[in-house]
Amino acid sequence: SYNRVLEIHKQHISPVVTAYFQKPLLLHQGHMEWLFDFEGNRYLDFFSGIVTVSVGHCHPKVNAAAQKQLGCLWHTSSIFFHPPMHEYAEKLSALLPEPLKVIFLTNSGSEANDLAMLMARVYSNNTDIISFRGAYHGCSPYTLGLTNVGSYKMELPSGMGCQATMCPDVFRGPWGGSHCRDSPVQTIRKCNCATDCCQAKDQYIEQFKDTLNTSVAKSIAGFFAEPIQGVNGVVQYPKGFLKEAFELVRERGGVCIADEVQTGFGRLGSHFWGFQTHDVLPDIVTMAKGIGNGFPMAAVVTTPEIAKSLAKRVLHFNTFGGNPMACAIGSAVLEVIKEDRLQENSQEVGTYMLLKFAKLRDEFEIVGDVRGKGLMIGIEMVKDKMSRQPLPREEINQIHEDCKQMGLLIGRGGIFSQTLRIAPSMCITKPEVDFAVEVFHSALIQHME
Numbered sequence: 001s002y003n004r005v006l007e008i009h010k011q012h013i014s015p016v017v018t019a020y021f022q023k024p025l026l027l028h029q030g031h032m033e034w035l036f037d038f039e040g041n042r043y044l045d046f047f048s049g050i051v052t053v054s055v056g057h058c059h060p061k062v063n064a065a066a067q068k069q070l071g072c073l074w075h076t077s078s079i080f081f082h083p084p085m086h087e088y089a090e091k092l093s094a095l096l097p098e099p100l101k102v103i104f105l106t107n108s109g110s111e112a113n114d115l116a117m118l119m120a121r122v123y124s125n126n127t128d129i130i131s132f133r134g135a136y137h138g139c140s141p142y143t144l145g146l147t148n149v150g151s152y153k154m155e156l157p158s159g160m161g162c163q164a165t166m167c168p169d170v171f172r173g174p175w176g177g178s179h180c181r182d183s184p185v186q187t188i189r190k191c192n193c194a195t196d197c198c199q200a201k202d203q204y205i206e207q208f209k210d211t212l213n214t215s216v217a218k219s220i221a222g223f224f225a226e227p228i229q230g231v232n233g234v235v236q237y238p239k240g241f242l243k244e245a246f247e248l249v250r251e252r253g254g255v256c257i258a259d260e261v262q263t264g265f266g267r268l269g270s271h272f273w274g275f276q277t278h279d280v281l282p283d284i285v286t287m288a289k290g291i292g293n294g295f296p297m298a299a300v301v302t303t304p305e306i307a308k309s310l311a312k313r314v315l316h317f318n319t320f321g322g323n324p325m326a327c328a329i330g331s332a333v334l335e336v337i338k339e340d341r342l343q344e345n346s347q348e349v350g351t352y353m354l355l356k357f358a359k360l361r362d363e364f365e366i367v368g369d370v371r372g373k374g375l376m377i378g379i380e381m382v383k384d385k386m387s388r389q390p391l392p393r394e395e396i397n398q399i400h401e402d403c404k405q406m407g408l409l410i411g412r413g414g415i416f417s418q419t420l421r422i423a424p425s426m427c428i429t430k431p432e433v434d435f436a437v438e439v440f441h442s443a444l445i446q447h448m449e
């Protein structure tokens, strides 16, 4: 029963494992973009298990591939070869530009970023790593030093040499960003910024240079960036910023790492990888979440040169990485993205959704900003557009809870948990978006009453 589950959770599950809602959801089944609880209620899943169920819950083609592999071979470890791994490596590398062709398979995003950090240090012979304020790159002891958002912000373990630098601050109010962000939303409300928005890139580049020149970052090994910050509340950089930042890092001998854990696999619509939307070519790309549609799986892709430098100097091994189940599932996910034209769907339905939610920004004082790309959208809630203060947590909690009551699950993000995050499976349809916008609209009306 529901109460028994709550009791066991309290007694036996670590208290760091907290649930989203005041009354946690007890889920029973998933089918494509829908989730079902034990009472038979259905929910449109607009967060897809934290931006993970890329092609849909229990997608029949992915299920079939998993079942086929399940009856064939589960595990060998990488000391033996098995075709699913090599088939997968060939498929994945075909989706990346030269010279990003060498793959190391891991089990989670944190683990992938751990390895990327190690690669950067070994290859560059330097130690310092730079990430952005507001970044989320994982929770392993190594990557926690890179993660720098909200409640994850903590003192860095000494010796990490990890330096959080500025990040274009989260937008709070009508001063734009859209203009700089190259967003279709600007067609609804023109950016009226003075300095904050249009000159933002140059300001941030100056700050970035300052960070690079500090003593900590002088021997830079690597620079990590999410193409769009996810956990921080769908934060986008001004146009051209990342490209210049990459150049500055490389001038100092560091390598550039794109963390595609949330942005990869077609979610952003216009491109398969988030880094492509910035017109940059990273030295290392890390990926997880959507790669396995919910099956634990992740990868690091790099150049032959960087891969070789690691192999020469460091022992790196994990038992489960690239196991037959993960690879068979990963291959099926890639096939489904292509066959079902899911990247195209992200573009079309994502843009449709962004524009629909942006209309609510014009209607409601508390909707401060609507931003994002493809199926990665953030709705930043504010007290009012003048003050740009975040809407108090309890009020956002209520809106979030009301959406759930009406059958819509959405995510949260940002330092004050003030940004509602939308990232459904990429099979989402326009009528489902209409339903979600209606629900959110009702929740806002309820809030005003």
Ligand code: PMP
Pocket (backbone or CB within 6 Å): 050, 107, 108, 109, 110, 111, 113, 136, 137, 138, 139, 226, 230, 231, 259, 260, 261, 262, 288, 289
């Ligand atoms: N990078 C990014 C951008 C993420 O969003 C996350 C997870 N939220 C991670 C890395 C860590 O992935 P995992 O939870 O699989 O370790």
